[in-house]
Every structure is written in structure tokens, then in C-alpha cells.
Amino acid sequence: MSDGSTQSLLPGGPPIAVEWRRTARARRMSLRVSSLDGRVTLTLPPRVSRASAEAFLHERADWLRAALERAHTPCTVLAGTLLPVEGRALRVTPAATGAIDIAGDCLLVPARAAPGPRIAAWLKLRARDRLATAVEAFADRLGRTPRSLRLRDTRSRWGSCSSTGDLMFSWRLILAPPEVLDYVAAHEVAHLAQMNHSPAYWATLAELMPDYAAPRAWLRAEGAGLHRYRFIAG
Numbered sequence: 107m108s109d110g111s112t113q114s115l116l117p118g119g120p121p122i123a124v125e126w127r128r129t130a131r132a133r134r135m136s137l138r139v140s141s142l143d144g145r146v147t148l149t150l151p152p153r154v155s156r157a158s159a160e161a162f163l164h165e166r167a168d169w170l171r172a173a174l175e176r177a178h179t180p181c182t183v184l185a186g187t188l189l190p191v192e193g194r195a196l197r198v199t200p201a202a203t204g205a206i207d208i209a210g211d212c213l214l215v216p217a218r219a220a221p222g223p224r225i226a227a228w229l230k231l232r233a234r235d236r237l238a239t240a241v242e243a244f245a246d247r248l249g250r251t252p253r254s255l256r257l258r259d260t261r262s263r264w265g266s267c268s269s270t271g272d273l274m275f276s277w278r279l280i281l282a283p284p285e286v287l288d289y290v291a292a293h294e295v296a297h298l299a300q301m302n303h304s305p306a307y308w309a310t311l312a313e314l315m316p317d318y319a320a321p322r323a324w325l326r327a328e329g330a331g332l333h334r335y336r337f338i339a340g
Contacts, residue, residue: 125145130151192287285321
């Protein structure tokens with residue numbers, strides 16, 4: 107159950123948009139700021155009054171504004187950065203290694219060079235591999251063959267399909283959970299059969315990926331935050 111969004115008047119600055127959610131599973135009030143796009147969610151037990159919830163927000167006004175500032179700030183990927191890779195938060199960790207690797211919750215990078223550009227190159231290779239595998243599986247199921255697959259770094263769209271069967275994807279999808287990457291792959295492959303967003307298109311997508319609604323919602327809510335990471339020489 108959701109109370110919807112509201113503009114909360116908090117001390118210390120302009121109003122903040124907060125999404126109120128009531129759930130029977132909640133035992134106490136909790137406040138969450140998305141690390142990806144800065145969306146604020148207040149989770150409430152069913153019987154908590156609105157006045158109590160507003161007081162809870164006011165008490166945490168300073169913390170909330172600081173968290174929002176961090177969420178909207180571009181993040182240069184350096185040693186120590188917490189970076190999402192396939193939905194997992196990994197700590198960028200210089201190590202005595204010749205190649206980038208994952209060890210537990212660490213993303214091990216060669217210690218002798220700036221990590222940003224090397225990580226970006228590694229992510230693009232990983233994205234191409236994951237997307238090629240997903241596209242091949244969905245295309246086989248559909249009985250279609252794309253002409254090409256390209257990666258770009260574009261803010262305007264996560265993927266596209268041309269009338270000639272050329273597929274394009276944002277390599278930053280590799281930062282998202284695997285099911286989100288799969289959803290975008292299925293979304294564009296479905297356009298090989300339906301070059302529109304008609305009911306027939308959505309039916310085709312549902313055949314390829316029946317549970318596409320959840321990753322689609324994740325991408326709409328969290329996707330913008332994947333662009334905050336800057337892979338430059340630090």
C-alpha cells in the first residue's frame with residue numbers, strides 16, 4: 107500500500123519529494139535514499155500517523171539533505187569507490203594483479219595505473235559478452251537474426267533497434283542487475299518482429315520475458331543513476 111508522493115517541508119532548504127509507502131511487514135519507520143537517482147522513500151507500518159511520520163522526517167532533515175547531495179553528485183571511479191557491477195556493489199581495490207578481477211566484494215584492479223579507464227574498458231567487454239549472449243537467446247526464441255550489435259554510452263536511451271536489424275545498447279547496462287540487462291535485450295529483440303510499441307509488440311515481449319515488468323520498473327526508477335559514474339584518469 108502506498109500513500110503516494112508528497113512534497114515534505116523540511117528545515118534547511120526547499121521541499122523534498124518523498125514517496126510514502128505503508129506495508130504490513132514494516133515494524134518501524136525507515137527512510138531510504140536511492141544511491142542511483144536520489145529517490146526518497148519513507149516506509150511506514152500501517153498504523154503510524156501522518157503527524158508522526160512528518161516528525162520523523164523533520165528529525166532526519168540534515169541527514170536526508172546530505173544523502174541527496176551525495177546521490178546527485180557525479181562519482182569519479184577511483185581506488186575505494188563503491189561501484190555497481192551487475193547489480194553488486196564492489197569496492198575498487200588496487201592489487202598486485204595484471205588484470206581486473208572480482209574477489210568477494212572487491213573489484214581488484216592493477217595498482218600501477220589509474221583505475222577508471224581500465225575499469226571502463228573491462229566493463230564494456232563484459233557488457234558486450236552478456237548482451238551478445240542474451241540477444242542470441244531471445245533472437246533464437248523469436249526466430250529472428252539481428253544484423254549487428256553495437257555498444258554506446260548514451261543518456262537518451264538504453265537500447266535501440268533499426269529497421270535493418272541493427273541493435274544498439276548502452277554499455278552501462280552492465281552496472282545494473284542482470285535481469286535489467288536481459289530486459290533491455292529482450293525489449294530490442296522484440297522490435298525485430300514488431301517495429302512499434304503496439305499491443306502486438308508487448309505481447310511479443312511478454313513471450314520472450316514474461317516477468318519483464320519488474321526490471322522495467324527498476325530501470326525507470328534507478329537507471330539515471332548509472333550515468334553518475336565517471337571513468338576518467340583520476
